[in-house]
Amino acid sequence: MVMIRAIIRPEKVGVVLSELSDAGFPAVTKVDVSGRGKQRGVKVGDVFYDEIPKEMLMMVVKDEDKDDVIKIIIKNAKTEQKGAFGDGKIFVSPVDEVYTISSGLKQL
Numbered sequence: 001m002v003m004i005r006a007i008i009r010p011e012k013v014g015v016v017l018s019e020l021s022d023a024g025f026p027a028v029t030k031v032d033v034s035g036r037g038k039q040r041g042v043k044v045g046d047v048f049y050d051e052i053p054k055e056m057l058m059m060v061v062k063d064e065d066k067d068d069v070i071k072i073i074i075k076n077a078k079t080e081q082k083g084a085f086g087d088g089k090i091f092v093s094p095v096d097e098v099y100t101i102s103s104g105l106k107q108l
Helices: 010-022 063-077
Strands: 002-008 029-035 042-044 047-049 052-061 088-094
Touching: 002 010, 002 063, 010 052, 010 063, 052 063, 063 088
Parallel strands: none
Antiparallel strands: 002 052, 002 088, 029 052, 042 047
């Protein structure tokens, strides 16, 4: 299993979650986050925004589903056909163990 963490623009969350659910991946944790990428923030007029609001979607999927989930996120989180600065990042990490808190059982 792998954990996928996608940091995306807030206005893209609805469509990404909908497409993931339609594809059979309804289990997602969503967290409000803020930060900046290589561009070091954004200047709009005289105002400089050091930290930009984003949303982080976290989900654990089977190894064989990883590529499908990533494709869905990329397709629906882009702001333009080619994409733009600030569209976000996807991080993939291995998951060694998972336990259900209510039962205490280890999941495979």
